[in-house]
Amino acid sequence: MVLAASAGFVPDRPDLGHRAEGVDLADPAFFADSLDPGAPRLLPPAAYRALAFAELEDDAVWTCSWLTIGLGAEISSPGDLLPFTAGHHGLHVQREGDGGLVGRFNKAQHGGCRAVPLQCRTGTKTRCSFTACGYSRDGTVLPAGRDGPTPAMHQYLGLRPERLLPVAVRAWGPLVRINLDPGAVPPEAPPEGLAALAAETRRAEFACNWKLALQALAEGERFSETSDSLHLTGRLATGEAAAIAVHFPNLVLIEARGKTCAVMLQPTALGQTLLRIGLLGSDDAEPADRETSRESSWEASWEASWIAWQAEIAARMAPAVAAQAALSGAANAAGLWLQQRIAARVRARPAITDTQPLFATAQGRGC
Known part of the structure; x- marks a missing residue:
């Protein structure tokens, strides 16, 4: 059964597959004609315009790769915070008191919404007052105040940031890289000098x-x-x-x-x-x-x-x-x-054998 998108329900279900425009976007055949070194071509149009392909990329690329999000010098002082939305996931990196970096999922993954509204499920980052939402556009760096975290940081940190889901983070030369998998193998060495x-x-x-x-x-x-x-x-x-x-x-x-x-x-x-x-x-x-x-x-x-x-x-x-x-x-x-x-x-994504949803909302229960 394919679930229709409706207000209050999140339709991204990898166990149901990723299909659009009549094809399976995860099928190797979808990529075949575009990977010939002798005559390389762009991927089929669905790869650039279908929300289902963006969700496939979220599953296969943005949640399991080392992403570059900014400069370490942008968050030079303890408490400074750098936001970055990876796929559909709101994240941040913060400078610690000892000069190190800590990465976390934001406290408010869906802003102040009890569920993700339908208008936020279009593949377009929305301009929203809840700037820490995984479907909204990132703001700029948030500098720490004299007394620590500022009110604007609450949507990111909450009251107990140490309890937030961790994100792997590395100072990669002058750049900052993150991986949503806290146990990820470190990235290759950065360019020297x-x-x-x-x-x-x-x-x-x-x-x-x-x-x-x-x-x-x-x-x-x-x-x-x-x-x-x-x-x-x-x-x-x-x-x-x-x-x-x-x-x-x-x-x-x-x-x-x-x-x-x-x-x-x-x-x-x-x-x-x-x-x-x-x-x-x-x-x-x-x-x-x-x-x-x-x-x-x-x-x-x-x-x-x-x-x-x-x-x-x-x-x-x-x-x-x-x-x-x-x-x-x-x-x-x-x-x-x-x-x-x-x-x-x-191709390397783990096979999904359990089709039980990991979450349920009022409209999602019983599906």
Whole structure:
């Protein structure tokens, strides 16, 4: 029996399968035509527009991978909190008093709602006053107050944050990575010699699915790969040489102009992707370097660097927006690699043998 979506009932039931547009999205045959190295193509359109495929990705990718969510420098003080919604799950990372990091599921996974409203089950992150909801859009970093957690943090922390479900978290060089599985094997080693050039990330949003966004950002010639990363050579829109690295599933590093632009992808809708962008540089460039020059001169140079990188990202993303409109065409080297990884994760999911729901609501009981 297939359960119809209704207000107050959560229809994502992996034991019922993931079907849309008349096909089984988890069937290896769904991926087959798109994984030919000789003629790589985009996945079928359902992979970029069907809520069922987003739920399959939640099951196979977002809940069992090392996700990159921001810069460690963004939460430098004890108590600072960095939110990130992974798939349908509201999470956060907080700086501890000893300088370490702790990751947790948010206290209010569904905001103040007793159940997930139907309008939140559309594949689009909603703008909601309950900002810790797993279906709402993330806010920015929450700095700690003088006396500890602020009222705005309550939706994340509750009264006893130590009782919240833990999330694995690692300081990965200057970046922060999380895994919803607290027992996950640590990620591969980060690139050496990188540090955040400033304690900020900037955001840009584009009208395309996250898979198309990653493919466009990582345009280049395949150079080498590991189990969870792909390395390419390419050129910027200005013609300058660039080294590009993709770390599955949502981090692209573009090295050029003496800096490394870190782009972290986060789906905000089936056809919408938010980019969290940070600038990295050599770890021997101390913050004190700014103080040796005039502040106004440094700020002008820093802003010019941001403008150049934002223009580069916008140029790279233009083909992704066009591809979202067409939902057909060839996959580049990064796109093929990503599709291969997703297909492998789907195949590797544990088989579901128990069909008993793990939860029930007033409308769900008896189904």
